[in-house]
Amino acid sequence: MPTMNIIQAVNDALRLEMRRDPNVVILGEDVGKFGGVFRATQGLEQEFGTARVIDTPLAESGIIGTAVGMALYGLKPVPEIQFADFIFPAMDQIVSEVAKYRYRSGGQYPCPMVIRTPYGGGIRGGHYHSQSPEAHFIHTAGLKVVVPSNPYDAKGLLISAIRDEDPVLFFEPKRVYRAAKGEVPEGEYAVPLGKARVTREGSQVTVMAWGAMWHEADQAAREAADDGIDAEVIDLRSLQPLDIDTLSGSVRKTGRAVIVHEAPRTCGFGAEISALLQERCFLRLEAPIVRVTGFDTPFPYTLENEYLPRAPRILKAIRDVVAY
């Protein structure tokens, strides 16, 4: 089985889906001849031609607006937004159009597409190359939101997203784009949307994370084990649909929950998970649910390591809730 990084896994998924389905098209800035600034679409224009791998002008609302017309007409567009930080010019198209087409037309016009975009900090990118805007889209009914943490899931989730009937925001963790390597099966396989994965079983506390922060959560759980703390770790993988049964089942077992994300804390997705868990696990909780997150600031440049919820800060939270 070949070893791939996340970029290679994404590229593999795109290639396989484009071979399988002539309606799959890619569009975005620099995605064609150059193969994308992160090289995720490398070689695709050469294989599938400029009609299906389209270098667009530099305008995110145009990329998504064009993709809307394609999706309505029966294509399966996979637009790329070069950095999630630049998705905001396309917010009107995503929030007012993509998310609402099926609903506002009474089901007459579904608008399925997969919007791929690298997100997250830890790459010395400052405000505009580091943000994690997933909560905006989870908050918008009509969209699905997926965040892989490793190459195997990246390929399987992207294949599922492309085959899904609903629009999907596919956030790729650029901090571990190349660092996260793993065995990836050749050929097609699907990792279903809406299924979290328990990556480490434990009995005393549940640590939940997604994307690049799963690696920090996993590291913190390993270090906690050295202290004799038995932590369970869950990689959410899909934020909407959310696998609430796996999360609440785990927290009912452990009685403690630590939620990790790098987006700012206030109204971050951790707040929603925390509310859902207290609704479902109230009588089983041994300690308050804790969030370890980015702070309520724009994403900083120099102090980004302090800002990010890295393993040492997660470890402190694990120790605190177990000692509560």
Added chain:
Amino acid sequence: MRRVRDIEEARRRKGLEASTRDPAKLEREFPLQRVLRDDGSADPAEVGLSDAEILETWRWMVLSRELDERMVTLQRQGRIGFYIGAIGEEAAVFGSVAGLQKQDWIFPSYREHGAALMRGMPLSTFVCDLLGNAGDRMLGHQMPCHEAWRPGNFVSISAPIATQVPQAIGAAVAARIKGDDMVPLAYFGEGATSANDFHTGMNFAGVSKAGVILVCRNNGWAISVPLELQTASETIAQKSLAYGIRGERVDGNDLFAVHNATRRARARAAAGEGATLIECVTYRLEGHSTSDDPRAYRPPELVEPWRKKDPIVRLTRYLEGRGLLTAEGSEAVHAEARETIRKAVEEAEAHEAKPALETLFEGVYAEPLWQQREQLEELRTAIEADPRVAGGR
């Protein structure tokens, strides 16, 4: 009357700037194309439609006018919540639809209800949408006048301005990829030409060489803001130059001129010659919508000259001049339209006032998420406990 002073000021500014421009050159490049003269005559070689087609289109225009007038009355009576029509702009709407093929997709703005009807949306279904009742094809999900009609390739209407422009380009590119003979048409007003998606769409259209028709109904007003405060360009059509696409400027109250321009644009698009921006110069004779009162910002003397250019009056004059219609025949068609509308309203009002409760959650996703299933159950339980939860409209 501050607004009137603003308009005058804007006009003065334009006058001052005129020395840097060459209006004669613009008139050469983007002449206002007309076929139907004010006296109702037209050069037969330029009419472009058969007598039967003209009569049929005129009937649609009459139905549209009668419908707009009747729906405003229903809104005033409190029977529908909102209405926005196309009074005075019928030639721009029906002339452009008539220039398309049936398979061509329409990306509407929000005044082209006539296009949906002409494409086969039953009138009673349209009225159900206005009522948001159990017969509403949109399941009560949108406010009135935001219809979609897939059987007629009439895409859903949204309120955000100009978002449909890049979407139409996407559909054109999709048709090219699939090898379909399909030329999408997007409608928008002159106000939309200020919005980012107009610029983005024009640019994408130019670069992609997409076969698409972009129809600007330049009716002079975006709610209270006149054209002069919307753009410093002499014309809308000239904006095509900067994006490398074709531009045409037509008398938007002239059915024949609009139809001819659309048909030319369609032929070019189908031949792989790219996009056309068609500026239909027309006028919004009434308020923006039923939520608007133009007396607050628009002096009536600005409107009067345009009432004389009413597109239905002009076309009626043509038909009478050609001996295709008599005054009695015209009145009979108006009366017939009113009766059709009366029946459609009656039929629509016979539906239950509200769609079923579960439609609230229908179509957000292909299949409801667990959150939505839980929330529906929560809502049902709350209604059972206290029926007032479902009360009111």
